[in-house]
Amino acid sequence: xxxxxxxxxxxxxxxxxxxxxxxxxxxxxxxxxxxxxxxxxxxxxxxxxxxxxxxxxxxxxxxxxxxxxxxxxxxxxxxxxxxxxxxxxxxxxxxxxxxxxxxxxxxxxxxxxxxx
Amino acid sequence: xxxxxxxxxxxxxxxxxxxxxxxxxxxxxxxxxxxxxxxxxxxxxxxxxxxxxxxxxxxxxxxxxxxxxxxxxxxxxxxxxxxxxxxxxxxxxxxxxxxxxxxxxxxxxx
Numbered sequence: 001x002x003x004x005x006x007x008x009x010x011x012x013x014x015x016x017x018x019x020x021x022x023x024x025x026x027x028x029x030x031x032x033x034x035x036x037x038x039x040x041x042x043x044x045x046x047x048x049x050x051x052x053x054x055x056x057x058x059x060x061x062x063x064x065x066x067x068x069x070x071x072x073x074x075x076x077x078x079x080x081x082x083x084x085x086x087x088x089x090x091x092x093x094x095x096x097x098x099x100x101x102x103x104x105x106x107x108x109x110x111x112x113x114x115x116x
Numbered sequence: 117x118x119x120x121x122x123x124x125x126x127x128x129x130x131x132x133x134x135x136x137x138x139x140x141x142x143x144x145x146x147x148x149x150x151x152x153x154x155x156x157x158x159x160x161x162x163x164x165x166x167x168x169x170x171x172x173x174x175x176x177x178x179x180x181x182x183x184x185x186x187x188x189x190x191x192x193x194x195x196x197x198x199x200x201x202x203x204x205x206x207x208x209x210x211x212x213x214x215x216x217x218x219x220x221x222x223x224x225x226x
Binding site for chain 2: 004031040041042043044045048050055056090094096097103104105106107108109110
């Protein structure tokens, strides 16, 4: 299984809603990532989890709250979002948090989020 | 600062060869990835370079010069399905942090 899955594929929410994005991989990877991608822009790193611990937070607003319940799962909890948060949210995983050709990041298909 | 430059758009003809350049200035360097991304889909891995030189994988090759802060992706025997965005990404710092260039949108026409 060389796949990263994400649910839901699409999400529409109001500014007062609370929702969660889910990501799962069964490749035994120990590093997982959240990216935000706006239209016609590259992915921007939000968070990195290494061995289920938060290693990098790229100064993301607290209305985004990541969680890594175990080595296969990564969640992104959303609360009080703004319309400008509408984007494609990509999850990725890699074998380990270090560099190297064996450490390519595998991306999930993303969740397209619209905030009304 | 961190800066990765790629051309915004390129066009090419089916069956031809195209070279997509990437120049970078980053505070650290632990390798460079090329990813392909079709519209509305996830990026998929194409190549990785950490040492100077050329890496070849079928129709795709990638070159790196660390001293010049320069890489290119070479696509041969272009097919219509190669129409996509090509993202250059530098591994900078710890935790496999990827810094992406803005991407090059390639349009392949008959």
